[in-house]
Amino acid sequence: MTQVPSQVRTRFAPSPTGFIHLGNIRSALYPWAFARANKGVFILRIEDTDVERSSQEAVDVIIEGMKWLGLDHDEGPYYQMQRMDRYKEVLQQMLDKGLVYPCYMSTAELDALRERQMANKEKPRYDGTWRPEAGKTLPPVPEGAKPVLRFKNPQGGSVVWEDKVKGRIEISNDELDDLVIARPDGTPTYNFCVVVDDMDMGITHVIRGDDHVNNTPRQINILRALGQEPPVYAHLPTVLNEQGEKMSKRHGAKAVTQYRDEGYLADAIVNYLARLGWSHGDDEIFSRAQLVEWFNLDHLGKSAGQFDEAKLRWVAQQHMKTADDALLASLVAEQWGKSGITVPTELQGGSDKLKAMCALFKDRCATTVELADWLGMYVAPVSPSVDELAAQVTDATRPALAALAQRLASVAWDKAAINQAIKDTIGEFGLKMPQVAIPVRLLVCGRAQTPSVDAVLALFDRDVVLQRLQKID
Structure with missing residues (x-):
């Protein structure tokens, strides 16, 4: 470890x-x-x-x-730009200790050096022309030239570290030339x-x-x-x-x-x-x-x-x-705001109703944008597919939908009562659940697929459901 x-x-x-x-x-x-x-x-x-x-x-x-x-x-x-004085202070300390030195080699000279090295199939690197050594005579300083500062990299030996990803890494110091650590204008x-x-x-x-x-x-x-x-x-x-x-x-x-x-x-x-x-x-x-x-x-x-x-x-x-439903409720309200949808008063401030909506639909979503889109049926008009409506709202189902609307006008407004109203309607007209549930979803929700239709309807205002069910003609 x-x-x-x-x-x-x-x-x-x-x-x-x-x-x-x-x-x-x-x-x-x-x-x-x-x-x-x-x-x-x-x-x-x-x-x-x-x-x-x-x-x-x-x-x-x-x-x-x-x-x-x-x-x-x-x-x-x-x-870093606010720390320039500190960098220059450390540079001066290194100059004083002989850890760095001024190098007057021009850009043109460096380019020529690299070209010669590459022509000789050598690794391009600074050759230490201006590096001070015991007994070495440095070239004369060019008139008016501003030097870079180079770090006196150790000669011989290696730099070794145990990298937590790559394991042991060892680099020969002879592979490293003397790095420029300050430009001619003094910036590090x-x-x-x-x-x-x-x-x-x-x-x-x-x-x-x-x-x-x-x-x-x-x-x-x-x-x-x-x-x-x-x-x-x-x-x-x-x-x-x-x-x-x-x-x-x-x-x-x-x-x-x-x-x-x-x-x-x-x-x-x-x-x-x-x-x-x-x-x-x-x-x-x-x-x-x-x-x-x-x-x-x-x-x-x-x-x-x-x-x-x-x-x-x-x-x-x-x-x-x-995800926490209260968090999702606040993010959905935020997404609605970005879309220009006015959030009804009863759904503002992380209301229990909006939290319940998020709890019901969140399993179907990867993002709060998708969740806000699903829940848009509760706060904005829906536009079901004309072709889907024509296929689902037929002469066989239209009377059942009208009867369901009558039942929903007077039942207690909760999931259990809505579920019973749907079952009673199916029984009365001898239909199967999808024959009623799918057109109800299309009319009220604008789409054919939703979670359990009774749970979805219970979160609507009753008046909205009744109003949308009237559009069966």
Whole structure:
């Protein structure tokens, strides 16, 4: 089992350069769940140093999506652009200790160097021209040139870590050149900012996508140069779309908030996402509380998870079946509001009647949009299919429907009395249940298939049912 320190501190550190999709948000879910499972601290950090591509709109969607999914952060959001003074302070300390050095090699010189190396079938890398060494004479400083700052990567030996997903990873230091950690204008680069942030924030576990594996040895070396031991790393395999490509906006991925707008329950998305790269035995459906109770880093998957919309809908259906009816009532009222439907007074404020409607129909739905659509029959006029009506409301059934309407006008308005009225009508006219129930459904509900017709009718106002049954001609 994983040994964890006295206080676990994890982080989610997205770049606000586009909307956040399910593949991105999984990198928030796992560190959130791990922090909660270990009574630790979960930090939100916005890595916004790419000024040209970062936007406040993208930040808002990140925060909005996390809030909807219930991935509450304990600290933050911290913004890297607001920490520039701190980065420059650490850079100066490293300069003073000889851990970094100025490099005056121009872009043209670097390009020429790479071309020569590739022509010689060598790996393109910085050759250490400006790296100070004992007894080495550095080239003369070009006039008016502003240097980048490079980190003096250790020479010889290896960087080794036990990745919680990928196992032991060892990278030779000779494979790593001296990384640029500050640009000519003095602004620090991504890999350096990440190290300072993780150090200052006391991050104990870095749980992130495996596109960062190549950054990890460099970050470990910088951390160690600063006198810090690296955190535990878990590099998650990519989330693929249904075509087997990396999930991305370009390949049709949707913003997390779109699933909210489509009426998925947040707990269903959390459940589905958790299973896209982690497992607890054969458990497919679980609550947020169970996820927190069970989550650890020992059962993270080693292969890429593939998004499957049909599986997501199935998970969503299971969560709808067990969802609290009061929650569903408020979400249905919200969906009606978006559709421009005025919610009747008796169904407002999470009424018992609306909760009963949700309880009756929720088994048939994967989303609250679908549930609101089903329940629309109670708050808006219905338009049954003319062809279906013609097939069901016939000379044989029309007298029975008229007689049923008379009975329903005077019975007690509850499921049992309505059921008896339907049975009495069937008996009187020598019909079978579908011959009465299907046309009643079409006339009153606008569709031929519903739950038990007596339960459905009992939730209508009697006057609405009688009015709709009059349209048998």
